[in-house]
Amino acid sequence: MDPKSVERWITTNRTPHRGHRWKAASFLGVDEVYLWPTVEKRAETASTSELVTYYPHRGAVPASLWSSLIEQASDQVEILVYAGLFLFDSHPDLPDQLADKAKAGTQVRVLLGDPDSPMIRQRGEEEGIGDDLAARARITRRYLEPAAQTPGVEIRLHDTILYNSIYRFDEDVLVNPHVLGAPAGQNPVLHFRYIPGARTFRHYMRSFDYAWERGRTA
Incomplete structure (x- = not known):
């Protein structure tokens, strides 16, 4: 700043x-x-004020929404996932976009699951995909390696029990809760937008910061 x-x-x-x-x-x-x-502390600080919309599963999130959030982000992009491979498969230029944004001053922080951690092995078993989740995390990390060479792009690995995947683009955040026994893609997605004085957006971003501080450089 x-x-x-x-x-x-x-x-x-x-x-x-x-x-x-x-x-x-x-x-x-x-x-x-x-x-x-x-x-102004708006009246929208009621419990549902920050909720833009709800999607019954991740596939219901429009591809155009992901694209617009990525393209329009200029201040912060923060991602907390185990693998998040779907996002990089559907946006093959995303690593380059993140690097370009970092060069323009955007803070980019990505937290991936440590593929060697017991937590990611356990989650793979719970989702019925075994070692495939760890493999997907390794692929995502490989995709991000070129972008990680750019100052301003930070990649860390975590071994937390992940209750939600978090995708933050400036003042919008998509939260994908993890339901025991179901792959992340089959679980709901909540779209929140930051409102001054309200709680939910900041609550999830504090969770991101908690995981970030406990992560290690990839």
Whole structure:
């Protein structure tokens, strides 16, 4: 974040763009309305306000939505999965897109399951695909290797018990809950959009940060 921009926010009482507000508030560990009280706490802070829509399974998410979220992201792209191979298979240029975005200043963080961890082996057994899940995680990691050479693209491995896959693009996040015994693709997807003062978006992103801090460099 540019120190001169921060100085202007303070000296001119300027309210920055929402993406910058989110980054500053996240860095300081506070809600953005604490830093900028003039930001309206809308009535949409009700429990369902952030929910854009619900999909009964991952295949029901329109391909056009994935594409538009990827293309329009300019501040942050954050992905937490075991493999997430479907996204790279359906968007073969995604590694290049992530690298280009990082060069333009977008923060890109991707967390993949450690294929050698007992957690990913257990999940593979629970989903009925055995070692295939670990193999898929290795393929995704291989896809991302060229992009990982770009400053601003960070790839880490995790060995957590993953309750949700998370796909964050700026102020939109797609959450794919994991249902015991079912592959991720058969489970629902929830589309949330960040609203100042509301809770759900920030709740899931804190979960991402928790996993990120415990991950290791790929």
